[in-house]
Amino acid sequence: MKFTVGSDNANQPVHQGMVVDFRVTPLFGILIRWQSRITQVDAPRSFTDIQTKGPYKQAIINNADCKILLDQSKYENRFDQLQDMLGLNDRQKALILSMNRANDPKRIYKEVYIYPPGKVYRTEVSLEEYLTYTTEESEKVKVQQYTAKYGSIKKGIQALADDMRSGTAPP
Incomplete structure (x- = not known):
């Protein structure tokens, strides 16, 4: 797979509101273009972006029969929007927001929410x-x-x- 950043601002520091254009050639030389807008930056560790143009715009949410969510604690204050977007009920919301809150400090694992069946599972790696x-x-x-x-x-x-x-x- 070939992945190229096609924006003129590719060498600028990532900042909130930044729009980035991408070119991806996943299979058989077929070129796909998409655009993402940076919505949150936690420099130098991470950023959050939303695809505004391209093949995945809303497709993952609207067409997914299965929902898999990792720790959503950084979105806790604005989780209502995500709850509405994913069609979650209050019980599911409570389960998701409870993840990784009571982990055993002697073990290295994270919890993940999977629907269906709508349960939280522990994943442990070496x-x-x-x-x-x-x-x-x-x-x-x-x-x-x-x-x-x-x-x-x-x-x-x-x-x-x-x-x-x-x-x-x-x-």
Whole structure:
């Protein structure tokens, strides 16, 4: 798959209200164009965007028989809009907003809401998998430090996981 940012502003810092044009060639050389508008920025960690033009505009919500939601706590104050958009009832909303609130601190897992059947499930991965995909800034820094020290991300993550298990990883 070929993915290209086609906007003149591609080299600018991401900011709220920014409009970005994309060109994607997913299969058989077929070019698809879409446009997204940045709605929220948590620099340097993340941003939220909404597709305003393209093949996925409203299609995921309107055509999905299955709803899978990860932690929605950052949208808690404006969840009513999402609730309406997804057609969730108050029980489903309460389940979704309760996710990851009472996690066992000794275990690395996240919860996910899946409909149907409308339940919250725990997903647990190995420490190595967790470190590979973590978005926690302090953990990403440790992964980068260990990667530099051990010469590859695979060796760095393995060494960091071993040190964390033995209690010898730096704080």
